[in-house]
Amino acid sequence: MRKRIAPSAVVWxxxxxxxxxxxxxxxxxxSLRKTxxxxxxxxxxxxxxxxxxxxxxxxxxxxxxxxxxxxxCLILFVPTIYWVHLRLPRLRPVIAFFALIxxxxxxxxxxxxxxxFYKGSPQWYYGSPYGFLATAYxxxxxxxxxxxxxxxxxxxxVHTLTEASQSLGASWPTTMFRVILPNIRVxxxxxxxxxxxxxxxxxxxxxxxxxxxFPTYIQYINETKAYPAAAVSLMSFGITWLxxxxxxxxxxxxxxxxxxxxxx
Amino acid sequence: xxxxxxxxxFLFIPAGNVIAGAFKSLTGGFTxxxxxxxxxxxxxxxxxxxxxxxxxxxxxxxxxxxxxxxAALREGTPRWVRSGLTTxxxxxxxxxxxxxxxxxIATLGTIGVVTQFLQNVFGINLYGSPIDxxxxxxxxxxxxYLYFQIPLMILVIxxxxxxxxxxxxxxxxxxxxxxxxxxxxxxxxxxxxSILGATILLFGNSFAAYATAYGLTAGGVNxxxxxxxxxxxxxxxSNPHLAQALAFGMFVVLAGMMLLYIPLQRxxxxxxx
Numbered sequence: 001m002r003k004r005i006a007p008s009a010v011v012w013x014x015x016x017x018x019x020x021x022x023x024x025x026x027x028x029x030x031s032l033r034k035t036x037x038x039x040x041x042x043x044x045x046x047x048x049x050x051x052x053x054x055x056x057x058x059x060x061x062x063x064x065x066x067x068x069x070x071x072x073c074l075i076l077f078v079p080t081i082y083w084v085h086l087r088l089p090r091l092r093p094v095i096a097f098f099a100l101i102x103x104x105x106x107x108x109x110x111x112x113x114x115x116x117f118y119k120g121s122p123q124w125y126y127g128s129p130y131g132f133l134a135t136a137y138x139x140x141x142x143x144x145x146x147x148x149x150x151x152x153x154x155x156x157x158v159h160t161l162t163e164a165s166q167s168l169g170a171s172w173p174t175t176m177f178r179v180i181l182p183n184i185r186v187x188x189x190x191x192x193x194x195x196x197x198x199x200x201x202x203x204x205x206x207x208x209x210x211x212x213x214f215p216t217y218i219q220y221i222n223e224t225k226a227y228p229a230a231a232v233s234l235m236s237f238g239i240t241w242l243x244x245x246x247x248x249x250x251x252x253x254x255x256x257x258x259x260x261x262x263x264x
Numbered sequence: 265x266x267x268x269x270x271x272x273x274f275l276f277i278p279a280g281n282v283i284a285g286a287f288k289s290l291t292g293g294f295t296x297x298x299x300x301x302x303x304x305x306x307x308x309x310x311x312x313x314x315x316x317x318x319x320x321x322x323x324x325x326x327x328x329x330x331x332x333x334x335a336a337l338r339e340g341t342p343r344w345v346r347s348g349l350t351t352x353x354x355x356x357x358x359x360x361x362x363x364x365x366x367x368x369i370a371t372l373g374t375i376g377v378v379t380q381f382l383q384n385v386f387g388i389n390l391y392g393s394p395i396d397x398x399x400x401x402x403x404x405x406x407x408x409y410l411y412f413q414i415p416l417m418i419l420v421i422x423x424x425x426x427x428x429x430x431x432x433x434x435x436x437x438x439x440x441x442x443x444x445x446x447x448x449x450x451x452x453x454x455x456x457x458s459i460l461g462a463t464i465l466l467f468g469n470s471f472a473a474y475a476t477a478y479g480l481t482a483g484g485v486n487x488x489x490x491x492x493x494x495x496x497x498x499x500x501x502s503n504p505h506l507a508q509a510l511a512f513g514m515f516v517v518l519a520g521m522m523l524l525y526i527p528l529q530r531x532x533x534x535x536x537x
Contacts, residue, residue: 005342009335013345016332016414020356023367023411026377030370080267098271104518105279106472108489109511113278115496116285116508139275203361203475204489208496218362219479222369230370233363244355 024237031230045227054217055232062214065129066199069137070192073145076138078188081149082180085158096150099143107140107204115209129211136209137199144198145191152187189250197243201236282515285508298509307491311513314471314488317402321409322466328410329417330459336418337425350422353415360412365479368408372399400481408480409470416469417462424458424532457532464525468518488514 034042049055084091102110114136118126125131161183165175181188203215218236222229289295301307335341336349371378374391376399382388390397398404428451436446452459474489483490483497488510495507 005340006335006338009338009341012331012335013341013349016328016335016349019411019414020352022378023371026371027367029377076267076270080265083265095267098275100522101275101279103468104515104522105275105282106468106514106518108472108474108492109282109514110275110278112492112496112507112511113280113282113285114274116504117278117281135274138270142271142275197358201358201361201363203478204493207475207478208493210496215362215475218366222362222366222479223482226375229366233366233370236363237359237367240358241355244351244358248351248354 027230033227045231048228049231058214058217066196068134070195072138085153099146111205111208141195144194148187148191152184156183193243193247200239282508282511286512288505298505310486310488310491318467318470321413321470322463325413326417326463329414333418333422353418356415361475362479365476405477413466420462457528461528464521468521
């Protein structure tokens with residue numbers, strides 16, 4: 001016997017939907033107001049944003065930073081987690097415990113420590129977003145990358161694959177690139193899209209370290225131009241949507257662990 | 265292994281540095297002065313406000329998230345609601361920071377869409393008496409935080425609600441239990457560790473948040489992360505070790521939360537299939 005939907009369930013779901021869609025709808029309406037008069041409807045706010053060279057340069061910087069972070073993460077974590085699954089399973093809980101530490105040391109605390117500890121380090125590192133920020137973002141992405149990759153490695157038979165590959169005469173690099181990597185592609189992509197969403201939205205560290213990334217640009221617009229700010233906020237939301245949809249898309253058919261990116 | 269070296273240099277040493285720095289004087293000697301300074305009114309207030317905002321959004325967000333998740337998962341609700349809700353929660357829990365702050369300004373700010381709508385259609389002025397609402401206050405920050413707290417609760421608690429087996433409910437009703445009795449004696453006791461664990465997670469999530477509050481109030485609400493941020497962006501504090509002491513205080517609160525969380529997590533997994 002199929003039950004009908006309960007009335008109280010309808011009420012709660014409507015409350016939830018209202019809470020989440022009203023601010024988005026309001027931002028959309030706000031972004032369509034004409035800059036000069038404040039009345040609907042015009043695309044001038046969007047025009048302002050796409051003609052602002054700072055928009056493109058900060059967007060490019062944040063995108064490059066996310067690619068760099070993803071690259072460092074994969075180079076660092078894939079071999080480690082592979083090795084742990086293959087040879088040192090006792091270390092797995094240790095790393096899983098490490099992955100909880102960023103919860104206790106949130107970005108605002110970590111950046112204070114990093115800024116102080118690396119004060120006086122060479123300018124190419126401390127003064128460059130590609131140095132300082134990228135290394136910090138790897139730590140922010142670490143828990144999400146770890147849980148994503150760990151699930152990927154757990155789903156394959158690391159031992160059999162490695163032995164089969166080695167007994168056919170493959171070297172370690174060949175095993176890694178031609179056997180292991182293709183098998184954990186989905187997990188790696190999932191981790192990469194989460195990292196993309198985190199880095200594209202990270203404000204705390206960039207702001208405290210005085211770098212001009214995409215989120216600090218949004219904040220600058222927020223303080224100076226009301227209607228374009230709505231337009232650029234929506235674009236940022238669109239980027240998060242896109243990254244999360246890609247995550248769901250690559251993860252189809254796999255019992256996915258739901259991940260939450262930080263950075264509020 | 266390179267990974268451990270990396271974690272050492274970019275996670276453990278900076279974290280240790282915050283702790284050590286909190287006990288350093290300006291000349292480099294050891295002192296309790298910075299930590300004692302945390303008990304001055306300004307900083308004590310920051311901790312009080314931070315903890316209050318985190319408690320309010322964790323409890324409200326937890327209760328609302330629980331109600332919405334149960335509404336979506338219970339029998340009778342169509343399947344598509346459930347998958348839609350999980351997808352949307354995944355995105356909304358990630359929609360924090362500056363854009364979220366602006367979405368609320370566009371909605372409930374002084375010239376926000378909803379503010380103007382209420383004014384023009386119902387003649388209700390949110391910003392005048394007797395409501396005297398302002399978005400750029402503690403209440404405003406709490407409203408905005410709930411936007412990512414509720415979906416986070418939904419994501420975390422959904423698997424636990426799924427774990428409530430139908431047989432338990434049927435067994436209870438066969439024995440003559442009312443719906444209220446089922447929740448009072450079976451449902452809630454089983455879910456309690458999960459609910460408490462999730463609430464702690466929400467507390468930490470809100471306690472550590474900086475960008476949303478900053479974007480909303482430009483540093484006007486006295487939260488601990490805002491105080492730390494002020495030091496780096498506006499040079500309000502003169503002693504760098506005070507920023508480290510503030511960060512150390514956050515670390516202590518969050519570490520305490522973690523110590524509560526781990527045993528709860530262990531208990532919660534007892535009923536997992």
